[in-house]
Amino acid sequence: MPELPATRERILDAAEHAFMAHRYEGASMRQITGEAGVNLAAVNYHFGNKESLLHAVLKRRLDGLNQERLRVLDELEAAAAGAPLKPSQIVDAFFGTLLRMGAEPGGDTFMRLLGRILTEPAEFISVVLAQEYADVLERFKQALFHALPDVPREEIVWRFHFMLGATSYAIAGTDALRLVTDWQTEAADDGTDRLLPRLMSFLLGGLRAPLPEPPAKPKQRSRRKTP
Amino acid sequence: MPELPATRERILDAAEHAFMAHRYEGASMRQITGEAGVNLAAVNYHFGNKESLLHAVLKRRLDGLNQERLRVLDELEAAAAGAPLKPSQIVDAFFGTLLRMGAEPGGDTFMRLLGRILTEPAEFISVVLAQEYADVLERFKQALFHALPDVPREEIVWRFHFMLGATSYAIAGTDALRLVTDWQTEAADDGTDRLLPRLMSFLLGGLRAPLPEPPAKPKQRSRRKTP
DNA sequence: GTCTATATCATGATAGAC
DNA sequence: GTCTATCATGATATAGAC
Numbered sequence: 084m085p086e087l088p089a090t091r092e093r094i095l096d097a098a099e100h101a102f103m104a105h106r107y108e109g110a111s112m113r114q115i116t117g118e119a120g121v122n123l124a125a126v127n128y129h130f131g132n133k134e135s136l137l138h139a140v141l142k143r144r145l146d147g148l149n150q151e152r153l154r155v156l157d158e159l160e161a162a163a164a165g166a167p168l169k170p171s172q173i174v175d176a177f178f179g180t181l182l183r184m185g186a187e188p189g190g191d192t193f194m195r196l197l198g199r200i201l202t203e204p205a206e207f208i209s210v211v212l213a214q215e216y217a218d219v220l221e222r223f224k225q226a227l228f229h230a231l232p233d234v235p236r237e238e239i240v241w242r243f244h245f246m247l248g249a250t251s252y253a254i255a256g257t258d259a260l261r262l263v264t265d266w267q268t269e270a271a272d273d274g275t276d277r278l279l280p281r282l283m284s285f286l287l288g289g290l291r292a293p294l295p296e297p298p299a300k301p302k303q304r305s306r307r308k309t310p
Numbered sequence: 311m312p313e314l315p316a317t318r319e320r321i322l323d324a325a326e327h328a329f330m331a332h333r334y335e336g337a338s339m340r341q342i343t344g345e346a347g348v349n350l351a352a353v354n355y356h357f358g359n360k361e362s363l364l365h366a367v368l369k370r371r372l373d374g375l376n377q378e379r380l381r382v383l384d385e386l387e388a389a390a391a392g393a394p395l396k397p398s399q400i401v402d403a404f405f406g407t408l409l410r411m412g413a414e415p416g417g418d419t420f421m422r423l424l425g426r427i428l429t430e431p432a433e434f435i436s437v438v439l440a441q442e443y444a445d446v447l448e449r450f451k452q453a454l455f456h457a458l459p460d461v462p463r464e465e466i467v468w469r470f471h472f473m474l475g476a477t478s479y480a481i482a483g484t485d486a487l488r489l490v491t492d493w494q495t496e497a498a499d500d501g502t503d504r505l506l507p508r509l510m511s512f513l514l515g516g517l518r519a520p521l522p523e524p525p526a527k528p529k530q531r532s533r534r535k536t537p
Numbered sequence: 538g539t540c541t542a543t544a545t546c547a548t549g550a551t552a553g554a555c
Numbered sequence: 556g557t558c559t560a561t562c563a564t565g566a567t568a569t570a571g572a573c
Contacts, residue, residue, distance in 0.1 A: 090556085108335040109432070112549060122558055127550065129556095202429035202482065205336065238508070245512045248479020249472040255429065280522035281465070285472045292515020295507035317539085339567070349540050354568060 091129050093119040098126075099140050103196035107137055107203060138211050141200065144193045149219045152180045156226060167230045174286055177223050178250055182279045185254065198255030201247070238294060246286045253282055318356050320346040325353075326367050330423035334364055334430060365438050368427065371411075371420045376446045379407045383453060394457045401513055404450050405477055409506045412481065425482030428474070465521060473513045480509055 097119035101110035112133060116123045130136040155176040159168055185194030200208060227239050324346035328337035339360060343350045357363040382403040386395055412421030427435060447470075454466050 106430075106432075111547080113547090123549095124551080124558070125556085133549065199429075202426070202479065203333075205333075241508050242512055245476040245480060245509065249476040249516070252429065252475020252478060253472060277522075281468050282472065284519045284522040285469055285516040288519020289476070289512040289516035292511045295504075295511040338565075340565080351540065351542090351568080355539070360567070 090119075090121050090125055093121060094126060094129060094136070095140055095143060098136055099196060100192055102137060102140060103192050103199065106199050107205060107208065134207055137208070140196075141211060141215065144197075145215050148181065148184055149216070151184070152177055152219055153222060155180055156222060160226070167232070168226060170227065170230050170290055171283075171287055173223060173226045173230055174246070174290065175283065178246065178286060179279065179283065181250070182254070182282065186279075194254045198251045198253070201251040202255065234294070242290050245289060249285065249289075250282060253278065317346075317348050317352055320348060321353060321356060321363070322367055322370060325363055326423060327419055329364060329367060330419050330426065333426050334360075334432060334435065361434055364427075364435070367423075368438065368442065371424075372442050375408065375411055376443070378411070379404055379446055380449060382407055383449060387453070394459070395453060397454065397457050397517055398510075398514055400450060400453045400457055401473070401510065401517065405473065405513060406506065406510065408477070409481070409509065413506075421481045425478045425480070428478040429482065461521070469517050472516060476513065476516075477509060480505065 094115065098110070098115045101115045101118060104110070105114070112123060112126055115136075116126060119125075126133070126136055130139055156173070159172050159176060181194070181197075184190045201212070224240065224243065227243065228236055231239060321342065325337070325342045328342045328345060331337070332341070339350060339353055342363075343353060346352075353360070353363055357366055383400070386399050386403060408421070408424075411417045428439070451467065451470065454470065455463055458466060
């Protein structure tokens with residue numbers, strides 16, 4: 084197929100950049116189509132509406148990312164032959180794969196987009212992400228349960244959530260980082276190369292931290308509310 | 311002053327709720343003024359524009375929060391009489407004070423608002439937050455430097471940033487959490503009470519994690535680019 | 538000082554010619 | 556498939572009456 088539909092890809096590229104720079108609500112169709120050099124109506128023709136456009140932008144990259152995550156996890160589990168994996172292996176398969184994808188040639192804009200999108204609580208975005216992530220998160224949760232049999236599952240879920248937060252915030256980029264450092268320049272230019280080991284150390288430290296002591300409520304067992 | 315200007319406060323309350331529910335761009339002036347039961351133009355009269363309204367909403371609560379944080383830190387340092395504080399004390403003074411504020415009667419909506427706002431990369435919001443947070447962050451950074459003299463300052467800054475991310479994400483609320491857990495109900499209803507110890511364990515584990523090994527680049531000293 | 542009514546503008550989406 | 560012209564809607568902000 085020599086004649087590739089250039090407009091569709093041009094729109095996706097421009098939209099990815101615009102959503103990254105101005106997030107969903109701030110990016111207008113006119114900005115996107117203008118940057119792509121296509122007509123305003125082309126988005127509606129090819130994707131239907133703005134929401135579906137964002138969905139297509141995310142799906143184009145997330146599919147590859149999550150396939151790669153599952154592939155790495157499968158490989159690790161096959162090599163372990165039933166023995167529990169090390170938590171660091173699982174964390175690296177999930178978060179390391181993400182960060183390494185961001186280090187690839189064009190991957191940084193998508194990584195920043197993802198960081199911003201993950202924190203966007205707009206109604207339909209949560210739905211899209213939940214669909215896209217459901218099975219991957221389930222597989223990784225199970226892997227962590229298996230790797231940390233002594234840690235209550237509830238704690239693992241909470242910590243996975245904290246890890247997602249730290250990562251989203253970290254990859255969402257330099258804007259927020261400006262808050263916490265004024266000598267940002269030094270920290271920023273070696274940024275991506277050293278982000279991975281730094282974040283990994285932090286995440287693992289948090290994952291393996293001593294359990295909090297329960298809030299000393301010995302009563303209150305099996306409370307159920309009828310829905 | 312018996313006759314308090316009810317409209318101003320009514321607008322602030324309604325705006326806080328609307329910004330929390332729909333974030334900055336999604337909350338319309340009509341929603342806010344409608345919920346407050348005041349005229350559409352009242353916002354512009356009292357606050358000038360929408361940006362200044364958000365600034366006022368944040369300032370009303372952040373002032374108290376940050377004063378309290380500094381008070382706690384001062385108290386700890388006075389008690390230590392020059393000796394280094396424990397990292398857990400500093401982390402608790404910063405993040406614990408925030409989470410405890412959220413546990414107060416009306417504090418939860420502001421806490422969720424703050425979580426969302428902290429991840430919002432809109433241009434002017436970063437400026438507002440940077441102003442509001444500058445001295446507090448500086449003080450806490452210095453306290454951590456003092457408490458962890460063996461850890462490179464650069465690493466501390468990075469980890470502080472990761473901690474902010476995990477916390478923002480955690481308090482931004484239940485929406486994102488739905489991603490990672492489907493038995494969310496169980497985790498959600500004891501939510502706030504147990505969030506604090508859980509998050510604190512995680513943050514401390516990350517803060518004290520072993521340092522990452524440097525990326526094995528023995529060369530490259532004192533690179534400077536002329537600006 | 539406070540609110541009513543209105544002005545001005547930008548957005549996403551569509552209809553229909555080419 | 557692509558374009559031009561246009562629509563309806565909801566946004567912020569202002570001018571002027573009470």
